[in-house]
Amino acid sequence: MAFQINTVKYSGKINVTPVGAQKINLGGQTAFPFYDFEGTFPNKPKLAIQIWDMDPGEGFSVPLAKAFEGVLGDPGAWAKKAVEYGADIVCLTLKSSDPNDQNTGAAEAIAATQKVLDAVDVPVIVFGVDNKDKDVETLSAVCEKFAGKNLIVGPVTDKNYKQIGAQALAYGHAVIARSPIDVNLAKQLNILLMDLGTKPENILIDPNTGGLGYGMEYCYSVMERLQAAALLQADDKLQQPIINMLGEEIWKTKEANQPTAAVPTLGDQTCRGVLMEVTEAVSLMAAGTSLLVLSHPASLKLVREYIDLWTDGGPVKDDGLPEVPITPIN
Amino acid sequence: MALTGIQIFKLLPGTNCKKCGSPTCLAFAMNLASGKAELDACSDVSPESREKLSAASAPPIRPVVVGYGDTAVKVGGETVQYRHEKTFFNPTGIAALIEDSRDDADIAATVKRFQKYQYLRVGLNLRPELVVVKGGPRLAAAAKAVVDNSDLSVILYSEDIAALKAAAEALAGKNPLIGPATAANYKDVAAVAVAAKVPVWLKAKDMDEVAVLTKGLNEAGVKDLVVDTGARTPKKAFEDSVAMRRAALVGQNRDYGYGTIAFPAEITKNLAMQVAVAANLIAKYAGIVVLSDFDGAVVFPLLLQRLNIFTDPQRPMTQTEGIYPINEPNDSSPVLVTTNFSLTYFIVSGEVEASRVPCWLLIKDSEGLSVLTAWAAGKFSGDDVGQFVLKRSGIVDKIKHKSVIIPGYAAAISGDMEEELPGWKVAIGPREAAHLTKFLKEFTVS
Structure with a gap:
C-alpha cells in the first residue's frame, strides 16, 4: 500500500483579515503552517518593512543604513524605497516619540504618517514605542486624523487598550494586540478588545517576538500553542493572524552589529544580519505567522522567494539570489 | 506499539x-x-x-550516534511533534559537503577553517559538527584528510562500494555514517557497515521506498539507520520531514522510526537559500542538514536557531552565577545584580555594554527565573541577594565603594538587602533593561 501521511482534522481556521485601504488579506489558513496536505492556505504570509519617523543617526546598523542610504530621516522617501524593495506593507515606527529620545508628540506622529500615506499605496502600520501613555497620545491622534484610512495601529496592550482600541474602532483602523509571550494573556487582551466592540477581523496578535538567540523559542512555542488553540480547539478568541516584529530584534543584537573585520568567524556583517533575519523569519513562519515585519531588503527578497518555494513547490531558481562571500579566517 | x-x-x-x-x-x-x-x-x-x-x-524513533568525540551527533530519539509538548532532545547535526576531487591540502585548509566556527554562549560551545565527504576513488584519502586536520565527524557519500569500504576502514574508531544505501546496493552497503560496525544512511526515491529500504537493511543486520527520503525541493523536503515524524509518532510505524538527513546543498547551489531551507528543516525535524559550504554568516544563525529550538522548554537556560565585568570596569565602577535566567543576562549585559559605562554585572542563581518571577517565588529575596553580594560573589575584593543596583522589579527587597549589607547603598534600577543606558549615565556610586 502506498505511503499515506498521517493527517490531523482541524475544527477551526484563522480569520481572514483584510488590512489597509487596499484590502490585503492576511490569514485564512485551516491547518498548521504550510501543512497543505491537510488544509488550505489562501494567503501567503505577508512581508512588511519597518521604517523610522526620524533619522536613526549614529547607532543605526550599518547594513541597514547602507540599504536605505539617502532616505533616512524622510519617512515618505523611506517608505517609497521599502515598497520598491518589494514590501507588501510599510511599518512606520514612531521612534522619535520615545520619552527617552526626542519625546515628540501627536503633531509629529500625524506629520510622519501623512508623509508615508502620501508616498505609498500599500497598507500602513503605525507603531508606537511600547510606552503606554505616549502611545495613547500619538496613536489616538493618528487614528482620529486619518479616519477611514484603514491603518493598522499598535502596540495595544492591556494597559492602554481602552483608549487606543476605542479610537481605532471609532475611526475604522485595525489594531495590533501585544501581550507578553503568553497564550492566556493574548486571549484575555483579545476578549477585552472584542468587549470594547472591536471586530475579530480587526485584530492582529503580536506575541512579543524575541530575537534569534535572544528568546525566540518562547515566542515560537507560544505561536504553536496559539495555532493549536485556534485550529484544533476552534477558539474564536485566538483565531487572529499573528504579526511578528522581528527585524528590529535581529538588528539590535550585538552580533548583527559587529563589523566583519572584528569577528571574521562570524562572516560578512551584512550577510550575517540578513541570514539571521531570514533564519528567524523561516522559523516564525513554521510556527504560524501571517505578517513579518523585516528590516533589510535582502532578507525580504530571500524570505519572499522561500515562501513561494514552500507553498508553490518546485525547484529553486538560483538566479538573482544574493551570494554569500566566504570570509577568510587567519 | x-x-x-x-x-x-x-x-x-x-x-x-x-x-x-x-x-x-x-x-x-x-x-x-x-x-x-x-x-x-x-x-x-x-x-x-x-x-x-x-x-x-523501544523508542518510536531509533536514536543513532554518528561520529566520535566532541563532534558526535545523536540523530533520532525524538518523542514529540511540538517542543512545548515535552522537548526536542537531539539538536540537528550541521554538515558541509566536500568533494573528494579536491586535493588533500585544499581539504585540510577547508576543514581547518570549519574548525574555527565555534561560539561560546550560555556556557555551551555552539559549532557545526560534521563534514560529508562525497566521491569515489579518493574517498578514503579525502576522509582521512578531514579527520587528520580537524575533530569534525564524517559522513561518507559514495555509491562505489569498494571506496566506501576503504574509507570506512580508514576511519576506524571514528564511527562515520556511510551511504547512500539504495534499492540497488543496500545489501553491499549493509555488508560494509556490519563489518565496520558503523551506521548507514539510506537514500530512497520516495516515502514508499523508505519502508522497503529500512526493512531490507534491518534484515541485512543494520539497525542504526538515518533516512534521506530523496526529496530535493524545499516543499517536498519539508513535507517528507513532517511525514516521517508523524508516521513514527502518530502512526507508530517502525519502518519510518528513524532520524533523517536532508541535503539543502542538493536543493540549491545558493548558500543563502540553503540557510532558509536548513532553517525550515531544523525547526521541522531533520536529524542532519547538509550545506555546500560553511561560513560564519551561514552557520552562526543556524546554530542560534538550533539552540533556541532544542532548548528544553521545561528547564530555562541559565547563566553561571558569578561576576561579569563589562566595558572594563575598575574599583569605582557601578555594580548591578540580577537573576541567572539567560534571557535576563543577555538583555541586561547587552544594554550595559551598549551604554559604554564600565560596570560589574553580578549574576545570582535564581534557578533560571526572570526577575519578577524569581522575586515572587522567593528566589531573589533581600537577605539572599545581600548575602550573595557581600560574601559569595567576591565583588567586595574588586571594588572600593559600597553600592549596588538592583532591578526595578525587585525594588521591594531593598530594605532587607540593606539590613544584610550594613553601610551599603542599595539603588533601585529601572524596571526595563532598555532604560539602563539612561540610568547608568546619571548614576554615581557612593
Whole structure:
C-alpha cells in the first residue's frame, strides 16, 4: 500500500483579515503552517518593512543604513524605497516619540504618517514605542486624523487598550494586540478588545517576538500553542493572524552589529544580519505567522522567494539570489 | 506499539517486592509506561516478558550516534511533534559537503577553517559538527584528510562500494555514517557497515521506498539507520520531514522510526537559500542538514536557531552565577545584580555594554527565573541577594565603594538587602533593561 501521511482534522481556521485601504488579506489558513496536505492556505504570509519617523543617526546598523542610504530621516522617501524593495506593507515606527529620545508628540506622529500615506499605496502600520501613555497620545491622534484610512495601529496592550482600541474602532483602523509571550494573556487582551466592540477581523496578535538567540523559542512555542488553540480547539478568541516584529530584534543584537573585520568567524556583517533575519523569519513562519515585519531588503527578497518555494513547490531558481562571500579566517 | 500501564502490569511478576523502588508492581508499570522508570530495575521479570516489554518500550524513533568525540551527533530519539509538548532532545547535526576531487591540502585548509566556527554562549560551545565527504576513488584519502586536520565527524557519500569500504576502514574508531544505501546496493552497503560496525544512511526515491529500504537493511543486520527520503525541493523536503515524524509518532510505524538527513546543498547551489531551507528543516525535524559550504554568516544563525529550538522548554537556560565585568570596569565602577535566567543576562549585559559605562554585572542563581518571577517565588529575596553580594560573589575584593543596583522589579527587597549589607547603598534600577543606558549615565556610586 502506498505511503499515506498521517493527517490531523482541524475544527477551526484563522480569520481572514483584510488590512489597509487596499484590502490585503492576511490569514485564512485551516491547518498548521504550510501543512497543505491537510488544509488550505489562501494567503501567503505577508512581508512588511519597518521604517523610522526620524533619522536613526549614529547607532543605526550599518547594513541597514547602507540599504536605505539617502532616505533616512524622510519617512515618505523611506517608505517609497521599502515598497520598491518589494514590501507588501510599510511599518512606520514612531521612534522619535520615545520619552527617552526626542519625546515628540501627536503633531509629529500625524506629520510622519501623512508623509508615508502620501508616498505609498500599500497598507500602513503605525507603531508606537511600547510606552503606554505616549502611545495613547500619538496613536489616538493618528487614528482620529486619518479616519477611514484603514491603518493598522499598535502596540495595544492591556494597559492602554481602552483608549487606543476605542479610537481605532471609532475611526475604522485595525489594531495590533501585544501581550507578553503568553497564550492566556493574548486571549484575555483579545476578549477585552472584542468587549470594547472591536471586530475579530480587526485584530492582529503580536506575541512579543524575541530575537534569534535572544528568546525566540518562547515566542515560537507560544505561536504553536496559539495555532493549536485556534485550529484544533476552534477558539474564536485566538483565531487572529499573528504579526511578528522581528527585524528590529535581529538588528539590535550585538552580533548583527559587529563589523566583519572584528569577528571574521562570524562572516560578512551584512550577510550575517540578513541570514539571521531570514533564519528567524523561516522559523516564525513554521510556527504560524501571517505578517513579518523585516528590516533589510535582502532578507525580504530571500524570505519572499522561500515562501513561494514552500507553498508553490518546485525547484529553486538560483538566479538573482544574493551570494554569500566566504570570509577568510587567519 | 507502546503498551499501557495495565498491559505492562500483566507482564510483571506481581510480587510487589519494592526492589525497583516503586511501592507496588502496578506503580512500577505506570512509571514504565510514562517513561519514568527502566525495566532493568525489576530483577524478577521473566525472560519472555522482558522480550515483549523491551520491544514495546523501544523508542518510536531509533536514536543513532554518528561520529566520535566532541563532534558526535545523536540523530533520532525524538518523542514529540511540538517542543512545548515535552522537548526536542537531539539538536540537528550541521554538515558541509566536500568533494573528494579536491586535493588533500585544499581539504585540510577547508576543514581547518570549519574548525574555527565555534561560539561560546550560555556556557555551551555552539559549532557545526560534521563534514560529508562525497566521491569515489579518493574517498578514503579525502576522509582521512578531514579527520587528520580537524575533530569534525564524517559522513561518507559514495555509491562505489569498494571506496566506501576503504574509507570506512580508514576511519576506524571514528564511527562515520556511510551511504547512500539504495534499492540497488543496500545489501553491499549493509555488508560494509556490519563489518565496520558503523551506521548507514539510506537514500530512497520516495516515502514508499523508505519502508522497503529500512526493512531490507534491518534484515541485512543494520539497525542504526538515518533516512534521506530523496526529496530535493524545499516543499517536498519539508513535507517528507513532517511525514516521517508523524508516521513514527502518530502512526507508530517502525519502518519510518528513524532520524533523517536532508541535503539543502542538493536543493540549491545558493548558500543563502540553503540557510532558509536548513532553517525550515531544523525547526521541522531533520536529524542532519547538509550545506555546500560553511561560513560564519551561514552557520552562526543556524546554530542560534538550533539552540533556541532544542532548548528544553521545561528547564530555562541559565547563566553561571558569578561576576561579569563589562566595558572594563575598575574599583569605582557601578555594580548591578540580577537573576541567572539567560534571557535576563543577555538583555541586561547587552544594554550595559551598549551604554559604554564600565560596570560589574553580578549574576545570582535564581534557578533560571526572570526577575519578577524569581522575586515572587522567593528566589531573589533581600537577605539572599545581600548575602550573595557581600560574601559569595567576591565583588567586595574588586571594588572600593559600597553600592549596588538592583532591578526595578525587585525594588521591594531593598530594605532587607540593606539590613544584610550594613553601610551599603542599595539603588533601585529601572524596571526595563532598555532604560539602563539612561540610568547608568546619571548614576554615581557612593
